[in-house]
Amino acid sequence: MSASGKKRVSYFYDAEIGNYHYGQGHPMKPHRVRMTHNLVVNYGLYRNLEVYRPKLVSHTNLTRFHSDDYVNFLRTITPDNMTEFSRQLARFNVGEDCPVFDGLFEFTQLYTSGSIGGAARLNANQSDIVINWSGGLHHAKKAEASGFCYINDCVLAILELLKKHQRVLYIDIDIHHGDGVEEAFYATSRVMTCSFHKFGEYFPGTGDVLDIGIDKGKGYSINFPLNDGMDDESFEKVFRPVIGKIMERFAPTAIVLQCGADSLSGDRLGCFNLSLKGHASCVSYVKSFGVPTLVLGGGGYTLRNVPRCWTYETSVLLDAEIKDCLPYNDYYEYFGPDYRLHMPTSNMTNLNSQKYCEETTIKLLNILDDIEAVPGTQIESGGLNNVTPKGMDIDDDDKGADDGGNGDDKREGKKGDLKTEMAK
Numbered sequence: 001m002s003a004s005g006k007k008r009v010s011y012f013y014d015a016e017i018g019n020y021h022y023g024q025g026h027p028m029k030p031h032r033v034r035m036t037h038n039l040v041v042n043y044g045l046y047r048n049l050e051v052y053r054p055k056l057v058s059h060t061n062l063t064r065f066h067s068d069d070y071v072n073f074l075r076t077i078t079p080d081n082m083t084e085f086s087r088q089l090a091r092f093n094v095g096e097d098c099p100v101f102d103g104l105f106e107f108t109q110l111y112t113s114g115s116i117g118g119a120a121r122l123n124a125n126q127s128d129i130v131i132n133w134s135g136g137l138h139h140a141k142k143a144e145a146s147g148f149c150y151i152n153d154c155v156l157a158i159l160e161l162l163k164k165h166q167r168v169l170y171i172d173i174d175i176h177h178g179d180g181v182e183e184a185f186y187a188t189s190r191v192m193t194c195s196f197h198k199f200g201e202y203f204p205g206t207g208d209v210l211d212i213g214i215d216k217g218k219g220y221s222i223n224f225p226l227n228d229g230m231d232d233e234s235f236e237k238v239f240r241p242v243i244g245k246i247m248e249r250f251a252p253t254a255i256v257l258q259c260g261a262d263s264l265s266g267d268r269l270g271c272f273n274l275s276l277k278g279h280a281s282c283v284s285y286v287k288s289f290g291v292p293t294l295v296l297g298g299g300g301y302t303l304r305n306v307p308r309c310w311t312y313e314t315s316v317l318l319d320a321e322i323k324d325c326l327p328y329n330d331y332y333e334y335f336g337p338d339y340r341l342h343m344p345t346s347n348m349t350n351l352n353s354q355k356y357c358e359e360t361t362i363k364l365l366n367i368l369d370d371i372e373a374v375p376g377t378q379i380e381s382g383g384l385n386n387v388t389p390k391g392m393d394i395d396d397d398d399k400g401a402d403d404g405g406n407g408d409d410k411r412e413g414k415k416g417d418l419k420t421e422m423a424k
């Protein structure tokens with residue numbers, strides 16, 4: 001299956017991203033992306049990347065998924081006026097985990113532009129792989145911020161890909177369940193979501209192996225719940241057969257891969273024990289299928305390890321070897337005392353027994369056996385306009401012209417609120 005030849009790898013970076021602050025003491029640090037970029041440049045990887053500057057998305061683009069009132073609220077709210085908006089802050093879950101900060105809306109526009117613009121590049125066959133380390137904010141809901149995420153760029157990028165692609169696969173290796181993306185596409189067979197995450201007494205609490213989708217989407221949400229201490233060997237043993245089976249049964253023509261780095265060993269909020277090689281092994285396996293892929297960032301809270309991970313994965317995507325000895329860079333002091341790319345794992349116990357991993361893998365393979373192999377292969381007739389994924393059947397709703405991601409996509413009428421439909 002492995003595609004030969006060099007891939008055209010595009011890369012999004014906007015230096016502004018690093019200037020946003022969630023607030024003092026908040027674990028989310030947007031300047032992780034600036035640190036990553038600095039390492040990418042100092043390793044000399046940058047010259048092999050095709051840098052793209054997408055058009056900044058408008059608020060209208062964001063309402064392809066998010067509700068108008070939520071997007072308007074994000075445009076309006078500032079640290080100075082927030083006392084006037086106490087009801088909306090509570091309603092939209094903004095204020096605590098997802099704080100109000102200066103430039104909040106511009107921040108969401110920037111990272112989302114990278115993802116939607118990256119999807120548009122894949123659609124136009126301008127790249128084989130697109131990287132946006134500032135994206136991957138997978139928890140945001142239609143009308144609610146969640147888990148440090150405000151606008152769900154993963155969902156918006158997938159909607160963009162659906163204009164051209166009949167079937168899109170979303171893979172999530174962040175330690176947290178990719179709940180916002182799963183929820184958005186829970187009732188459709190055109191998007192398969194597959195998340196590997198810590199489950200049980202852990203944010204966001206969803207992602208049971210039994211949560212497989214509803215209606216036409218039944219069998220198209222795949223969840224691998226895991227326990228503390230997941231290591232490289234176990235991760236590879238569960239990831240490869242499940243993803244291999246998905247590629248065989250679902251045969252996506254585009255992939256979105258969320259590479260949250262909080263599944264690495266020693267993460268401030270995580271509890272897995274993956275090395276960079278274990279984490280990047282997932283990236284390398286997905287790449288081996290040669291399907292157009294949008295690679296996104298996500299979580300990652302031990303500051304020195306996130307740039308290590310995403311820089312290494314950039315090298316893997318470029319098929320470039322990079323030295324373990326870190327080049328001098330603007331953040332050199334963060335990487336002491338050994339100043340190496342790779343980091344040690346710990347001796348923590350892996351609470352995922354071989355038996356558990358094998359049994360869960362078999363459960364998921366059985367679910368995948370039950371879906372229709374390569375469903376809906378009818379010829380594409382244009383863009384997917386007018387799409388609202390919320391509980392709406394988008395399988396046959398493929399009408400309207402492709403607006404290239406910049407058009408005005410008016411959603412008329414209220415669609416079902418998936419949140420209530422999904423209530424368990």
Ligand SMILES: [Zn+2]
Pocket residue numbers: 174175176260262298299300
């Ligand atoms: Zn996470």
